[in-house]
Amino acid sequence: MVPTLLAVGVFLAWTPLDGGQPITRWGPGAIFLLALLGLALIALPPLRWVELPDTVRVAALALGAFTVWSFLSIAWADDGGVALEGADRTLLYLVAFLLFALWPQRPATAAWVLGLWTFGIGAIAVITLVRVGAVADPATLFDGDRLTEPVGYANAEAAMWLMAFWPAVTLAASGRMPWPVRGVAAALAVVLLDVALLSQSRGSILALPVCAALLVAIVPGRLRTIAVLVPVLGAAAAALPKVLDVGDALDGTDAGAVQDAASSVTATVLLLAMAAGVVVALVAAWETLRPPAAATSARIRKTWTAVVVAGAIFGAAGGLVAVGNPVHRLDHAWHSFKGGYDDNASGGSRLTAGLGSNRYDFYRVALDLFADHPITGVGADNFFQDYLQRGHSNETPRNPHNLALRTLAQTGIVGTLLLLTAFAAALAAAWRAMRGADPLAATVAGGAVLAFLYWVVHGMTDWFWEWAGLGAPAFALLGLACALAPRRVGETEGAGAPVPARRRPAVLVLAAAALVLGALAIAGPWQAERDVERAGAVFVQRPFEAYSRLDRAADLDPLSDRPALIKGSIALRYGDLPRARAAFENALDRNRRGQYATLELGAIASVQGDRARARTLLGRAVALAPRDGTAQEALAVVRDGGTIDIAALNRRILSAGQRLTQG
Numbered sequence: 001m002v003p004t005l006l007a008v009g010v011f012l013a014w015t016p017l018d019g020g021q022p023i024t025r026w027g028p029g030a031i032f033l034l035a036l037l038g039l040a041l042i043a044l045p046p047l048r049w050v051e052l053p054d055t056v057r058v059a060a061l062a063l064g065a066f067t068v069w070s071f072l073s074i075a076w077a078d079d080g081g082v083a084l085e086g087a088d089r090t091l092l093y094l095v096a097f098l099l100f101a102l103w104p105q106r107p108a109t110a111a112w113v114l115g116l117w118t119f120g121i122g123a124i125a126v127i128t129l130v131r132v133g134a135v136a137d138p139a140t141l142f143d144g145d146r147l148t149e150p151v152g153y154a155n156a157e158a159a160m161w162l163m164a165f166w167p168a169v170t171l172a173a174s175g176r177m178p179w180p181v182r183g184v185a186a187a188l189a190v191v192l193l194d195v196a197l198l199s200q201s202r203g204s205i206l207a208l209p210v211c212a213a214l215l216v217a218i219v220p221g222r223l224r225t226i227a228v229l230v231p232v233l234g235a236a237a238a239a240l241p242k243v244l245d246v247g248d249a250l251d252g253t254d255a256g257a258v259q260d261a262a263s264s265v266t267a268t269v270l271l272l273a274m275a276a277g278v279v280v281a282l283v284a285a286w287e288t289l290r291p292p293a294a295a296t297s298a299r300i301r302k303t304w305t306a307v308v309v310a311g312a313i314f315g316a317a318g319g320l321v322a323v324g325n326p327v328h329r330l331d332h333a334w335h336s337f338k339g340g341y342d343d344n345a346s347g348g349s350r351l352t353a354g355l356g357s358n359r360y361d362f363y364r365v366a367l368d369l370f371a372d373h374p375i376t377g378v379g380a381d382n383f384f385q386d387y388l389q390r391g392h393s394n395e396t397p398r399n400p401h402n403l404a405l406r407t408l409a410q411t412g413i414v415g416t417l418l419l420l421t422a423f424a425a426a427l428a429a430a431w432r433a434m435r436g437a438d439p440l441a442a443t444v445a446g447g448a449v450l451a452f453l454y455w456v457v458h459g460m461t462d463w464f465w466e467w468a469g470l471g472a473p474a475f476a477l478l479g480l481a482c483a484l485a486p487r488r489v490g491e492t493e494g495a496g497a498p499v500p501a502r503r504r505p506a507v508l509v510l511a512a513a514a515l516v517l518g519a520l521a522i523a524g525p526w527q528a529e530r531d532v533e534r535a536g537a538v539f540v541q542r543p544f545e546a547y548s549r550l551d552r553a554a555d556l557d558p559l560s561d562r563p564a565l566i567k568g569s570i571a572l573r574y575g576d577l578p579r580a581r582a583a584f585e586n587a588l589d590r591n592r593r594g595q596y597a598t599l600e601l602g603a604i605a606s607v608q609g610d611r612a613r614a615r616t617l618l619g620r621a622v623a624l625a626p627r628d629g630t631a632q633e634a635l636a637v638v639r640d641g642g643t644i645d646i647a648a649l650n651r652r653i654l655s656a657g658q659r660l661t662q663g
Contacts, residue, residue: 021156027088030522033092037098067087069414077379078385082380145200161196166211179285205351231276341357403456433445434481436486451477554567602616602635
């Protein structure tokens with residue numbers, strides 16, 4: 001339990017740090033998890049590989065093979081730097097899964113682990129809600145009308161809270177949990193749901209009913225769970241008008257209205273959450289302290305079953321009446337999805353405006369990439385340059401915003417089959433844990449699996465693989481459910497032969513070498529990005545210190561073109577064309593399809609009077625990003641015999657509107 005609790009502490013620490021998304025946030029935590037895994041291999045009782053359930057072994061091997069495949073994809077990726085970072089992140093997910101899955105957990109210790117993560121995320125949600133109502137300017141916590149703090153991205157913000165919502169519900173419904181804990185879990189579930197709605201994530205609205213169906217279908221004790229959902233969802237629904245009022249106020253210009261709406265939603269949600277928590281706690285206390293007779297329990301169960309069935313029938317009928325013709329609604333949703341942002345209804349809540357975005361175009365490009373590279377994919381995290389070249393929208397996404405398409409496009413059939421095998425085997429192990437004899441183990445496994453499944457379902461419409469603060473807990477909780485699966489012999493003390501003494505040192509040496517290599521693979525890009533960020537902070541006052549830091553960053557991460565791109569940009573700002581040219585050429589050596597470096601080299605060639613080279617480079621920059629108006633205008637200037645104004649070019653890159661011709 002101790003290593004997993006320490007890992008949970010890392011996950012919680014990532015949440016207010018941009019959700020653990022940039023490598024400067026998750027890198028040190030990943031190395032710490034690698035060290036925890038190494039210490040566990042040394043300090044815990046010898047791991048008996050043969051005693052692991054077959055499903056857990058298959059999951060571990062398949063996920064390990066997927067991680068290796070991700071590292072191998074660096075060899076054929078156009079941008080090796082982002083491929084390395086993507087492979088490093090996959091290694092983090094493997095380590096999180098292994099740390100939680102390989103050693104068996106008792107149901108009680110597993111409940112502590114799940115409870116710490118769930119209650120920790122819930123506490124951060126409460127703090128966030130209080131901040132919304134307490135800060136002088138609530139708009140600083142929002143991007144437009146969508147809550148983004150502390151995670152930094154509205155959809156990831158919603159996912160963070162809703163991943164914890166499901167285990168909060170299962171813990172509140174468990175008769176094996178103390179009744180005060182059940183009440184607190186129910187209250188936190190209300191807060192988590194309403195705070196998630198403040199982010200107005202349409203993906204979460206699509207994922208919620210899917211996960212609710214999975215909760216009822218696969219988690220034992222569905223009648224108890226539904227009984228808990230009644231006060232939780234009732235309280236959350238009662239607060240919904242106040243939640244929507246915040247978005248409406250932020251869309252306006254009245255700062256006082258924003259403050260009033262923010263204060264009101266905080267008070268309302270907290271009050272209703274406490275009410276739901278009290279209701280659940282009172283029922284749980286009655287159930288625990290004055291348990292009803294068996295006959296009474298049977299009558300209650302039979303009556304509640306009838307109520308649930310009737311409610312489901314009437315709810316389904318009412319839903320069909322409210323929705324109307326389902327075929328027409330699906331057709332409208334599909335056209336809205338394909339139509340982009342312009343196809344959304346104006347006015348009202350974003351949650352009901354429609355499904356229009358540019359994701360249809362993202363998915364089209366991802367499928368085209370898979371069709372072109374079906375076996376190997378284009379390399380981990382490689383998508384940005386391909387979308388520049390093939391996309392139709394004015395966005396420049398770095399990922400397809402879809403877990404399945406990300407896997408297909410970037411790792412091909414090989415990677416997809418390996419990841420699917422890992423998921424299927426781990427979920428099979430979790431299923432055995434949920435169907436075991438211990439009801440507490442079933443509760444913990446069910447809540448952990450639902451958190452993972454929510455990450456998967458919502459991740460089918462967003463880029464959550466790239467958010468370590470979401471992905472690492474998801475894999476860890478899946479591993480926690482696997483740790484509760486029945487072992488071949490005794491769950492905790494099992495007999496069975498450990499690794500022979502003469503072989504154990506060799507196994508530990510190999511494991512230590514792998515862990516050290518993994519740590520080095522993460523440390524290089526992490527430290528390189530720290531130097532890049534520091535260079536960006538000091539280049540105005542101390543440009544040569546910035547150059548030095550960027551040179552060191554390039555050495556620490558020899559695959560990434562980012563340090564060279566930043567160095568070239570700084571050199572251009574100071575008019576140092578030779579240094580800028582050398583930096584951008586270095587960037588192209590590392591990423592031959594780098595459009596920005598190609599564009600800047602074309603502009604430098606124009607200023608240096610090499611018109612033929614300028615035309616060639618600028619023509620290639622246009623070919624690499626056909627929708628880039630800046631590159632098109634630069635090429636037109638050179639073709640007309642003019643000279644590029646590099647300062648204006650770079651201002652145009654940052655903000656449109658500058659002419660590129662000197663004089």
